[in-house]
Amino acid sequence: EVQLVESGGGLVKPGGSLRLSCAASGFTFSSYSMNWVRQAPGKGLEWVSSISSSSSYIYYADSVKGRFTISRDNAKNSLYLQMNSLRAEDTAVYYCARDVSSWYYFDYWGQGTLVTVSS
Amino acid sequence: QSALTQPPSVSGSPGQSVTISCTGTSSDVGSYNRVSWYQQPPGTAPKLMIYEVSNRPSGVPDRFSGSKSGNTASLTISGLQAEDEADYYCSSYTSSSTLVFGTGTKVTVL
Numbered sequence: 148e149v150q151l152v153e154s155g156g157g158l159v160k161p162g163g164s165l166r167l168s169c170a171a172s173g174f175t176f177s178s179y180s181m182n183w184v185r186q187a188p189g190k191g192l193e194w195v196s197s198i199s200s201s202s203s204y205i206y207y208a209d210s211v212k213g214r215f216t217i218s219r220d221n222a223k224n225s226l227y228l229q230m231n232s233l234r235a236e237d238t239a240v241y242y243c244a245r246d247v248s249s250w251y252y253f254d255y256w257g258q259g260t261l262v263t264v265s266s
Numbered sequence: 267q268s269a270l271t272q273p274p275s276v277s278g279s280p281g282q283s284v285t286i287s288c289t290g291t292s293s294d295v296g297s298y299n300r301v302s303w304y305q306q307p308p309g310t311a312p313k314l315m316i317y318e319v320s321n322r323p324s325g326v327p328d329r330f331s332g333s334k335s336g337n338t339a340s341l342t343i344s345g346l347q348a349e350d351e352a353d354y355y356c357s358s359y360t361s362s363s364t365l366v367f368g369t370g371t372k373v374t375v376l
Contacts, residue, residue, distance in 0.1 A: 182365075184312075184367075191269070191353075191355060191367060191368070191369055191370040192304070192306075192312065192355050192357075192367040192370070193367060194357070194364065194365040194366065194367060197364075197365070204363075206362075206363055206364050207364075208267070208364065209267065242311060242312075247314075247317075248317070250300050250317075250318075250359060251300065251302070251357065251359055251365040252302050252314060252317040252318070253302075253304075253312070253314055254314050254323060256311035256312055256313075257311065258311060259311060
């Protein structure tokens with residue numbers, strides 16, 4: 148059974164940093180592109196970042212470019228999101244999602260982890 | 267990259283059909299057949315319902331269908347059921363090799 152489990156969320160002050168993790172199981176992690184998608188409370192979905200299976204291709208939304216860094220460790224079946232210079236508008240549930248095709252079709256999602264940026 | 271435009275809400279009675287539009291630009295929806303649709307009931311993670319404009323993943327009922335014309339994609343739910351009540355989001359690949367989601371549509375079954 149495919150499982151994606153996010154962790155690392157919490158309360159952080161503006162300007163602070165946080166590192167999210169996503170532990171994958173039930174599939175060959177190293178064969179799939181992975182993504183982070185976020186959803187602010189009561190708002191819609193926002194794509195954040197993607198990383199190809201071998202980390203050769205990495206993309207970011209303009210809203211996080213230069214502040215967030217996506218990475219993965221295929222040996223540990225894990226995806227990461229390092230978030231720096233956090234702002235109040237980064238407050239959201241962060242989901243990791245598996246890309247079934249490398250064309251941004253997300254067939255499996257984690258349960259999400261809440262990041263709250265507030266003083 | 268601006269979000270794709272969806273109507274805030276649509277509604278229908280059980281058994282009826284509803285259609286959700288998703289309008290983008292020539293830099294996303296209009297140039298690529300890389301449109302997908304997600305269903306998100308309250309408090310849950312999104313579920314992939316349609317990919318590549320009109321393809322259904324295994325397990326998705328054939329009541330759900332997708333299409334595209336120009337810069338606008340559409341999701342149609344035929345034979346509306348109570349369990350279809352949820353938020354729906356479109357998404358599209360963009361010319362920057364990124365992804366953009368739609369603004370979301372709440373489907374209400376009357």
